[in-house]
Amino acid sequence: MVKIYRTLILCFLSLPLVCCEKIFMPDDAESSPTATFDYLWRQVDERYSLFDVKDVDWQAVYDSLRPQVFDDMSNDSLFSVLGKMLNTLNDGHVDLWGNNDVSSSEAIFLQRYGKGNFDANTVALTYLRANHHTTGGFAYNSIADGEVLYIRYSSFSNSASRQAFTTALGRFPNVKGIVFDIRQNGGGAIQNEWNIMQMLPSHGQLLYYTQIKNGKAHSAFGELNAVFAPDNEDNETFDKPFILLTDRGCYSAASSFALCLKQYDNVIVMGDTTAGGLAIPAGGALPNGWYYRFGVTRTIATDGVNYENGVPPDHIVHLDPAATAIHHDNIIDSAANLIIKINP
Amino acid sequence: MLILPKTDRLPKYYIAFLLLITFFLRSFPISAQQSDTSQLKTVAVEHSSGYKITSLRIGNAIGYGIYRDMGTAPIRFKGAVIQPNIGLEFSGMRKWITTIDILTSAGIFEDAVDPKLNFGSFDISNTLRFKMSKYLASLWSPLKENFEDESIVYFGNEGKKTMLDKKRYASFYWGFGAANFLDVTVNSEYENAATGISEFIGPEVSLRADFYFDNIFNIFSYDKFDKQFHTEIGVMPVAAVFRPGYAYIDNYTATQPVLSSLFDEFQWNIKPFAGLWSNIGFDLLNGYNRISFSYLWTYHSSGNSGIHRFDHAMHLFLIDFTVTLKQKRTGWSKYIEL
Numbered sequence: 001m002v003k004i005y006r007t008l009i010l011c012f013l014s015l016p017l018v019c020c021e022k023i024f025m026p027d028d029a030e031s032s033p034t035a036t037f038d039y040l041w042r043q044v045d046e047r048y049s050l051f052d053v054k055d056v057d058w059q060a061v062y063d064s065l066r067p068q069v070f071d072d073m074s075n076d077s078l079f080s081v082l083g084k085m086l087n088t089l090n091d092g093h094v095d096l097w098g099n100n101d102v103s104s105s106e107a108i109f110l111q112r113y114g115k116g117n118f119d120a121n122t123v124a125l126t127y128l129r130a131n132h133h134t135t136g137g138f139a140y141n142s143i144a145d146g147e148v149l150y151i152r153y154s155s156f157s158n159s160a161s162r163q164a165f166t167t168a169l170g171r172f173p174n175v176k177g178i179v180f181d182i183r184q185n186g187g188g189a190i191q192n193e194w195n196i197m198q199m200l201p202s203h204g205q206l207l208y209y210t211q212i213k214n215g216k217a218h219s220a221f222g223e224l225n226a227v228f229a230p231d232n233e234d235n236e237t238f239d240k241p242f243i244l245l246t247d248r249g250c251y252s253a254a255s256s257f258a259l260c261l262k263q264y265d266n267v268i269v270m271g272d273t274t275a276g277g278l279a280i281p282a283g284g285a286l287p288n289g290w291y292y293r294f295g296v297t298r299t300i301a302t303d304g305v306n307y308e309n310g311v312p313p314d315h316i317v318h319l320d321p322a323a324t325a326i327h328h329d330n331i332i333d334s335a336a337n338l339i340i341k342i343n344p
Numbered sequence: 345m346l347i348l349p350k351t352d353r354l355p356k357y358y359i360a361f362l363l364l365i366t367f368f369l370r371s372f373p374i375s376a377q378q379s380d381t382s383q384l385k386t387v388a389v390e391h392s393s394g395y396k397i398t399s400l401r402i403g404n405a406i407g408y409g410i411y412r413d414m415g416t417a418p419i420r421f422k423g424a425v426i427q428p429n430i431g432l433e434f435s436g437m438r439k440w441i442t443t444i445d446i447l448t449s450a451g452i453f454e455d456a457v458d459p460k461l462n463f464g465s466f467d468i469s470n471t472l473r474f475k476m477s478k479y480l481a482s483l484w485s486p487l488k489e490n491f492e493d494e495s496i497v498y499f500g501n502e503g504k505k506t507m508l509d510k511k512r513y514a515s516f517y518w519g520f521g522a523a524n525f526l527d528v529t530v531n532s533e534y535e536n537a538a539t540g541i542s543e544f545i546g547p548e549v550s551l552r553a554d555f556y557f558d559n560i561f562n563i564f565s566y567d568k569f570d571k572q573f574h575t576e577i578g579v580m581p582v583a584a585v586f587r588p589g590y591a592y593i594d595n596y597t598a599t600q601p602v603l604s605s606l607f608d609e610f611q612w613n614i615k616p617f618a619g620l621w622s623n624i625g626f627d628l629l630n631g632y633n634r635i636s637f638s639y640l641w642t643y644h645s646s647g648n649s650g651i652h653r654f655d656h657a658m659h660l661f662l663i664d665f666t667v668t669l670k671q672k673r674t675g676w677s678k679y680i681e682l
Contacts, residue, residue, distance in 0.1 A: 028412070282535065282537035
């Protein structure tokens, strides 16, 4: 009997031996350069949400670049080919990290630094000045003989709390309007958009629609979801003229902010078209451990247009080099004059 | 004949654990078999089947975890895991034993292809298990006649009091209940897909066997503790699995308050055999209290039931303590001097 029980014990003790996840989990994907290239191409093909506005023949991209990939190629060479593939999308939300390098959209880079409507020295010396205030992510001072409040917000990654906005207004309570400058703002946290919008008078107006990719086909999207202006939640709102300055350096959350503010009654968007980037990017890792990201949603404006490649301003004004030569920003000046004209 | 799997399939941690157990057992005084028991005041207690015991189980485990979420990467992430646990046990002689366990694990993970320490990549899982186990020893025990008249013999000496029947080698149980496994993986590199939430909920069945070391190896020990092996395996025969949808994004409406749209894109799916776990180890018993040393393996998988497959496994070395909170005898007892 003891023998039987000892055998039984061994049987039971051996039971957990079969309980190894290797039996149930399929092996990891192959991590060779060709497999990595194919994986990234397929991920973009099946999940990227903006083929309709990027006008790219993705199959043709595969056909032209795939022959350049070999299993014995170096990591540098593979990184270069993958970067080239993603660059065909001209999308600032499409990036690749790996091999101690980052590959980003060259088109967005050139827009930001080649077509920017912004001169940082002029803004600092003439409009913010040495005695400017800084609260949270806002740098601000009065301009136009104290009649206009100029707020510089350089990144949506910096805090833009309602309290900071209220503090800035509290320092200059008698201004006739605000020039809110987000030129060269590359985006950041969308929550900051929300915070600022809560300080502007809302009547629950429609801001935009959003759709999420839900299938492999390039046209496979879920239902349109309407996004409305946030409640003011008993905040004391700013209902005087509010002019938002934009340029080709505005991307992602900054573009989205411009799109939303166009739906506010007291807001005018001035400057240049933004660089776009309204889709929300999601990331992942490749079989070789490198990381990537690209947009998986799309944003449709209230007029039915997808402004993924840039949100146009209400008033187009370009920076005049002659003005900047004498430390003047003709866009800020135009905005201040417009405020005084609207609210004399 | 026992056929073991191929060597390269044996989990090395399991082998290490068996070696540890072997070493541990060897450290016990085998000479105790030859001890003279005649000088000891040994009594037996014969009693009816009634008692109720409430016990608290608390412990901690360390080990390593592994997960792969095909929604974000086709590669495994591995890392060190710590898993504190707490449980309650309500038992009565040959009645249903009810247990409630909460096991929470946390670990820092790195991808297996390009390992680099990344505190932005971690995994937190929580298991809530409710289980009722039925004692099945009467089916297989050589002491069937004893169980039928619902009597059991207690041996005691010098403060030692064990619940083990001298002639009993093993106890078998089967159990059923419900299990909930919630796993949250975070990888800051994935930006808006950084948070992966996976929820498994469903019924669970399990089998458990306890083997009484002293009796099987014919050791009459005077150690403070009696010793037993235990082995247990559990399975979720079917589970509802809640996972991110096709685009795999945390909050796609973006400007809406996060909580209102957090799970908009998530989907429920039904998965057969979504969870498996096993526990093998060694217990030191003192009355109804015990210290357990175990190797615990857990595995959950969404399989191909959803859009993106998710696999999660942990290998843990567990030490837990079970202490009696409340003991209530409901039957009769008769002390017999041996």
